Amino acid sequence: MMMPQKSNDVWHYFLIFTLWYMYALYFEAVRYYGQADNPPPKTNYMDRIEELFPNYDASGRDIIRKAYEIAEKALTDQQRSNGKPFLEHPVGVAKIASEEIGLPAECIAAVFLHEAMRFNGEIPAKLDFGKDILTMVDGLNNISSIKPKDTRLEAENYKKLIVSYSKDPRVIVLKLADRLEVMRSLYMFPKLSKERKILETLMLYIPLAHQLGLYNMKSEMEDIYFKYAEPEQYRAITNKLKSTERDRQKLMTQFIEPLKQQLSDAGIVYKLKIRTKTAYSIWKKMQKQKVPFEGVYDVFAIRFIIDCEPDRKTEHKMCWDVFSYVTKEYDSDTNRLRDWLSNPKPNGYESLHITVKNREGSYLEVQIRTKRMDEMAESGLASHWSYKGIKQEKSLDSWLTSVRYTLEHPGKAMSEYYGDELPAPPSKEIFVFTPSGELRKLTAGATVLDFAFDIHSNLGIKCTGGLVNGKAVSIKEKLKTGDIVEIMSGKNQKPSPDWLTFAVTNKARTKIRQKLSEAEFQKAADGKELLSRRLKNWKLDISDDILAQFMKKKSYKTLNAFYAAIGDESLDITEIKNFITEQQSEARPQEEQPQETAGRTVQYVSKVKSSDDILVIDSRNVRNLDYKMAKCCNPVYGDDVFGFVSIKDGIKIHRMSCPNAARLMDMYPYRIQKVKWSESPTTNSFQTTLRVVTAHEPSAINNIMDIVNAFKASIRSFNVSENERAGTYDINMRISVPSSTELDKVISQIKTMKYTLKINRL
Numbered sequence: 110m111m112m113p114q115k116s117n118d119v120w121h122y123f124l125i126f127t128l129w130y131m132y133a134l135y136f137e138a139v140r141y142y143g144q145a146d147n148p149p150p151k152t153n154y155m156d157r158i159e160e161l162f163p164n165y166d167a168s169g170r171d172i173i174r175k176a177y178e179i180a181e182k183a184l185t186d187q188q189r190s191n192g193k194p195f196l197e198h199p200v201g202v203a204k205i206a207s208e209e210i211g212l213p214a215e216c217i218a219a220v221f222l223h224e225a226m227r228f229n230g231e232i233p234a235k236l237d238f239g240k241d242i243l244t245m246v247d248g249l250n251n252i253s254s255i256k257p258k259d260t261r262l263e264a265e266n267y268k269k270l271i272v273s274y275s276k277d278p279r280v281i282v283l284k285l286a287d288r289l290e291v292m293r294s295l296y297m298f299p300k301l302s303k304e305r306k307i308l309e310t311l312m313l314y315i316p317l318a319h320q321l322g323l324y325n326m327k328s329e330m331e332d333i334y335f336k337y338a339e340p341e342q343y344r345a346i347t348n349k350l351k352s353t354e355r356d357r358q359k360l361m362t363q364f365i366e367p368l369k370q371q372l373s374d375a376g377i378v379y380k381l382k383i384r385t386k387t388a389y390s391i392w393k394k395m396q397k398q399k400v401p402f403e404g405v406y407d408v409f410a411i412r413f414i415i416d417c418e419p420d421r422k423t424e425h426k427m428c429w430d431v432f433s434y435v436t437k438e439y440d441s442d443t444n445r446l447r448d449w450l451s452n453p454k455p456n457g458y459e460s461l462h463i464t465v466k467n468r469e470g471s472y473l474e475v476q477i478r479t480k481r482m483d484e485m486a487e488s489g490l491a492s493h494w495s496y497k498g499i500k501q502e503k504s505l506d507s508w509l510t511s512v513r514y515t516l517e518h519p520g521k522a523m524s525e526y527y528g529d530e531l532p533a534p535p536s537k538e539i540f541v542f543t544p545s546g547e548l549r550k551l552t553a554g555a556t557v558l559d560f561a562f563d564i565h566s567n568l569g570i571k572c573t574g575g576l577v578n579g580k581a582v583s584i585k586e587k588l589k590t591g592d593i594v595e596i597m598s599g600k601n602q603k604p605s606p607d608w609l610t611f612a613v614t615n616k617a618r619t620k621i622r623q624k625l626s627e628a629e630f631q632k633a634a635d636g637k638e639l640l641s642r643r644l645k646n647w648k649l650d651i652s653d654d655i656l657a658q659f660m661k662k663k664s665y666k667t668l669n670a671f672y673a674a675i676g677d678e679s680l681d682i683t684e685i686k687n688f689i690t691e692q693q694s695e696a697r698p699q700e701e702q703p704q705e706t707a708g709r710t711v712q713y714v715s716k717v718k719s720s721d722d723i724l725v726i727d728s729r730n731v732r733n734l735d736y737k738m739a740k741c742c743n744p745v746y747g748d749d750v751f752g753f754v755s756i757k758d759g760i761k762i763h764r765m766s767c768p769n770a771a772r773l774m775d776m777y778p779y780r781i782q783k784v785k786w787s788e789s790p791t792t793n794s795f796q797t798t799l800r801v802v803t804a805h806e807p808s809a810i811n812n813i814m815d816i817v818n819a820f821k822a823s824i825r826s827f828n829v830s831e832n833e834r835a836g837t838y839d840i841n842m843r844i845s846v847p848s849s850t851e852l853d854k855v856i857s858q859i860k861t862m863k864y865t866l867k868i869n870r871l
Contacts, residue, residue, distance in 0.1 A: 161200070162207055162217060169214030172238070173203075176218035176225075183225035191297035199224040201290040206283055209326070216279055219245035220287075226250055241277065248280035249287075251591060270540040270548070270590065271313065281317065288314045289326055292333040307334050324486075331389035339392070346388040349402050357383055357409050364411055364439075364467060371434050377427060378416040384476070385409040410462075410474035414483045424479045425450050428461050431477050439465035442472075458486055541592045551588065554613045558584040561596045562617035569617060570624055571598035585611045603628070629673045636675030643682055649689050657779055659688050668754050668780060736760040738795070742767035743871075745795040747849030752782035760784075794845045796825060797852065801840040801859060802867040805831070809838060809864040816858045822846045837866060 158174050165173065180199055187195035203220045206212045218238060223246050252271055271281060292310060295303055311334050318327035336343045361383055372379065386394075386408055394405050402408075415427050428450055435441075447462035461477040478486070539551050541560060549563055557577065561584070562569030574583050576595040588594060604624045612618050644651060656671075663680070665671040674680035736752065742764040744750050752760040753773050760782055763770055774781055803809040810829060817824055826843040846852045852870075859868050 161204060162214070164207060164211075165214045165217075172214050172218045172242075173221070176221035176238070176242075180221035180225040183228050187228055189294070189297060190299065190302075195224075198290060198294070201293070202283070202287045205286040205289055210282060210286060210323070212279060212282065215239070215242050216245065216283055218242055219249065219279075220283060222246045223249035223253070227253060244277045245280050245283065248276055249283060252280070252284050254591070271317065282321065282323070285314060285318050285321070285323060285326060289330060292330050295333060295337060303337065307337050310334055311338075328387045328390075332387050335389040335392060342392055343388055346391055346402060350385065350388065350391075350408075353408075357385070360467070360471065360473065361411055364473060367438050368434055371438075372431070375430060375434070377431060379431070380414045380416070382412045382414060383409050384412050406464075406472050407474045410476050412476040412483075413478070415477070415479045417479055419479070419481045424481070428477045428479065432461055432463065435465060435475055435477075436463065439467060441465045460486065539588060539590045541588050541590070541594050544593060544595045552614050555588055556584060556611055556613070557582060557586045557588065557594065557596070558608060558612050559614040559617045560588060560594050561598075562612075562620055563614065564596065566616075566620050568596055568598060569620060570604060571600065571602045573597050573599045573602050584608075629669065632676030633669045633672035634676070636672035636677075640672070640675055640682065640685065643686070647686055649686065651685070651689055653777065653780070655689060655692050658692070659685060660779065662688075667782075669782065736762055739763045739767065739769075741769055743795075743797040745797050745846055745849045745852055746786055750784055750786075752784040753777070754780040754782055795847065796843055796845050798841060798843045798871040799856070799859075800867075800869055800871055801838075801842070801865065803838045803840065803862070804864040804866060805833075805836045805838060806864045809862065810840070812862055812864075813840065813842075813859055816862075817842075817844055817855055819858075820846075820854050821851045822855055841871075 158170055158177065162170060162173055181196060184195050184199075189195050189197060199220050203217045206216055206220060219242050222238065222242065226246065227250070255270060271284065288310060291306060295306065298306065310330055315327055315330050315334070318324075318330065332343075361381065365381055386405075391402065391405055391408060394400075394407075395402065398404065413431050415424075415431065417423055417427050442464045445462075445464040447460075449458055449460050449462070453459045459478065459482045463475050463477075464472055465475055466472055537553055539553050539555060541549050541551060543549065543564070549560065551559055551563060557575040558569065558572055560575070561572035572584055574581060574597045575586065576582070576597065577586060577588065577592050579593075581597075604621050606625060608621050609618060612621060640651075656668075660666075660668070660671050663671075663674075665674065671680075675682055675685075736759050738744050739753075739761045744762050744764045749765040750762050751765060751770070752762055754760050762784060763773070801813060803813075814824065814827070823845045824842055825845055826841075828841045830839045831837075832839055844852075844855070846855070856868060856870070859865055
């Protein structure tokens with residue numbers, strides 16, 4: 110009798126379940142397919158300003174609200190990579206700046222205005238946000254326009270560029286908050302964008318956060334970078350940290366137990382905290398020390414934070430008291446004691462660091478500091494970067510001091526502290542871009558001409574002007590950071606002396622002087638040829654004495670200047686003819702024939718008149734100018750040399766150590782010409798002679814030949830004379846080498862032979 114009833118109940122429940130399931134499917138379909146036509150309402154942050162930013166008063170929230178309205182309107186149609194409203198980004202940045210850094214309401218407003226202007230938003234003229242906010246917005250806009258072409262190669266320059274855009278120091282802090290929000294949202298970006306952002310963060314923003322002492326921000330960005338750059342290593346280290354967390358707590362409990370009563374009896378009030386290294390820091394130490402996770406001894410530190418009056422004398426006494434109790438209870442490694450109480454770091458960091466061994470034989474790092482010291486170190490007000498090996502620059506350091514001031518006094522307006530002029534970042538350099546986006550660093554005050562020479566010397570020489578941010582300008586136009594510069598050139602353009610009045614970079618000025626000097630040498634060559642031809646026609650000759658008298662009369666300091674004056678017709682050649690005739694001198698100069706001074710060395714005493722004219726040896730651009738390598742000393746590319754102007758053979762190039770150098774300089778100072786080698790020789794063959802005296806060992810000759818052939822040198826002649834009485838070989842060999850550097854290598858190797866008694870260059 111009961112069976113039918115039970116069967117009916119089953120069917121009844123089955124029917125109810127089926128109807129419920131169909132009902133659920135129906136509403137799920139309605140929700141899903143109706144989503145496109147009826148998207149969920151946008152998050153209305155306007156109603157949450159007070160909830161989001163409770164730390165500000167009514168006037169502060171009013172400024173934020175006005176800026177938010179502009180951002181909301183400008184970003185209405187903008188979305189992030191995950192399809193959510195882009196407005197989430199500035200809100201996230203603003204919360205970091207407000208809650209985690211403690212910046213004032215003006216900075217929060219600047220964040221919203223900056224993001225609005227990135228998408229063609231405009232600040233209504235009727236809204237007066239004040240100079241401070243607009244300065245910050247302008248700085249953030251400039252930084253957002255930076256598109257690093259190669260972050261890894263130009264990291265230092267890009268960091269300086271970011272700093273140079275931050276006229277208001279708070280700009281760089283806001284940019285770091287922006288980057289931290291991006292890193293926290295990194296999961297939503299596509300692969301290529303993600304890779305670019307983590308590289309930029311590692312190379313630019315982590316070092317800047319470190320430099321500012323924003324240690325917590327730096328550590329978080331490091332760990333996020335590590336998570337995406339080395340996911341397997343990140344998981345391994347974080348999992349080991351989680352698995353050993355109880356062990357660390359146990360070690361801390363065991364460590365403090367024997368000290369509790371002693372510290373209590375001494376009236377020392379303290380808080381104990383475990384400071385665990387970040388996964389990235391542990392990984393870096395593992396890489397540096399080449400040890401596994403277990404081999405990193407300072408994975409964590411036990412930190413005493415003493416609560417006492419912020420009086421330096423009292424603080425130091427309390428810290429040393431705790432130190433005494435700890436070292437009395439545990440064995441300490443005195444070699445690892447770091448006393449930054451007696452001698453605080455330049456950044457103001459104060460603490461005592463010691464390493465002790467507990468009863469189980471484990472080594473523990475113990476840090477002892479007061480509450481004030483801990484706040485200074487943890488909040489970023491102490492410059493943590495200076496003792497971590499980050500390169501510092503004086504001007505940058507002083508500027509960053511003003512940034513730290515804004516962190517210490519978040520409620521104080523910048524204009525109130527600095528007056529009308531905000532602190533300017535270091536201005537010794539400017540950073541400009543090529544049209545392709547390549548970053549170039551120049552000296553402050555650099556012009557379009559300086560930029561052209563920085564790109565390439567030949568472009569600088571032919572520079573006629575440029576386009577700066579699309580506007581045509583002259584070569585004298587001064588550049589400023591952020592300019593995009595394109596150079597215009599002309600094949601007939603040549604440097605002129607007035608270029609030196611506005612070129613400021615060393616490279617540009619050196620190249621200009623060099624080209625002007627080459628031009629003068631060309632004029633000198635033309636002038637010399639003209640004078641020679643005229644004298645031949647007049648059947649006259651000019652002696653050294655007459656030439657010296659004429660040059661003195663006309664105030665020509667160098668022979669090159671004299672010939673150049675003839676070449677450019679600024680000197681009337683008939684004046685020379687009249688002067689020769691008046692002198693009625695039959696003296697004829699003896700040809701300069703340098704004699705070998707055998708067996709002795711003449712000490713060189715310089716009596717050369719100073720001159721800015723420098724002959725560039727092997728310059729391909731100097732025609733009709735004869736020069737020869739003097740046979741008395743055989744100069745080789747790279748030797749320290751000078752030129753001697755002869756009457757018939759042009760300029761002869763001598764080594765400064767030439768035996769005839771002193772005589773030539775004493776007797777003919779006006780014929781001495783400064784010379785230098787070109788950047789690269791036009792020939793790979795310079796011949797010179799070496800004299801080697803070795804012990805009477807047959808293998809010595811073969812060894813010398815092998816040494817010469819081992820380098821970029823070749824033997825042209827090789828003469829050996831045997832001195833049986835002295836038991837030596839006297840070897841004279843003439844070799845061909847490309848430069849003095851290669852010659853020095855040959856000489857150095859021959860010297861190291863155990864049979865070599867003497868070697869010198871003839």
